[in-house]
Amino acid sequence: MSVSDLQKRLAGEAAALRVEPGMVVGLGTGSTAAWFVKALAARGLTDLRCVPTSEKTADLARELGLPLTTLEDVSRIDLTVDGADEVGPGLALIKGGGAALLREKLVWEASDRCLVIADAAKVVPVLGAFPLPIEVVAFGHKATANRIMDVLIDHEIAMPARLRQADRGVVRTDGGNVIYDAKCQAIHDPVRLADDLKLITGVVEHGLFLDLADEAIIGGADGVELLTP
Numbered sequence: 001m002s003v004s005d006l007q008k009r010l011a012g013e014a015a016a017l018r019v020e021p022g023m024v025v026g027l028g029t030g031s032t033a034a035w036f037v038k039a040l041a042a043r044g045l046t047d048l049r050c051v052p053t054s055e056k057t058a059d060l061a062r063e064l065g066l067p068l069t070t071l072e073d074v075s076r077i078d079l080t081v082d083g084a085d086e087v088g089p090g091l092a093l094i095k096g097g098g099a100a101l102l103r104e105k106l107v108w109e110a111s112d113r114c115l116v117i118a119d120a121a122k123v124v125p126v127l128g129a130f131p132l133p134i135e136v137v138a139f140g141h142k143a144t145a146n147r148i149m150d151v152l153i154d155h156e157i158a159m160p161a162r163l164r165q166a167d168r169g170v171v172r173t174d175g176g177n178v179i180y181d182a183k184c185q186a187i188h189d190p191v192r193l194a195d196d197l198k199l200i201t202g203v204v205e206h207g208l209f210l211d212l213a214d215e216a217i218i219g220g221a222d223g224v225e226l227l228t229p
């Protein structure tokens, strides 16, 4: 197992210990969240109800026997545990590397507590080295991308956002949208960028998760470290 996988696993296992019987739990998406899901299933807690943030996580949870529910069927979620692509100052995050940002944000915002789990390399002094995912409605997405570019230029970001592609063509999210990844290098004003992106018609969501994480468990060389905003 690679060093980063080991650190992701440590963080996921530590997070699973935070879950108590009877809780409604939000299950994040990605390789780190998958360690959490496996560790949670291994605890065999009773009366859990789990809200997955993607079809992929739902498949894994189902396979491991975790009881699933939906955001429509629960009024609140007690605790959501999820990974991140970057963890910046104040626990500002970039998420969406796995294309699950919209469902993730919906689940996070419905949660009483959000716990982010990551390996040490994800902790950064300034957000933006990881390309910022922006989820866009497929209809007219090139026109929307032009308007995204205008906003990026206003934020002194010169690189155009790129339509995310995979081996099988353009990536579609679980909701059928497409993703543009913006190489920002450094996001100096994440709050203003988040607001400006949300004002563009056709932008469904972006991967800036600001003021949402209550705590982070970071897996490192010497075990886990806890971070708070």
Ligand SMILES: O=C[C@H](O)[C@H](O)[C@H](O)COP(=O)(O)O
Residues within 6 Å of the ligand: 028, 029, 030, 031, 032, 033, 082, 083, 084, 085, 095, 096, 097, 098, 099, 100, 101, 104
């Ligand atoms: O859309 C995916 C999510 O936001 C993931 O939580 C994020 O990309 C981190 O993934 P990983 O744990 O695989 O690095």
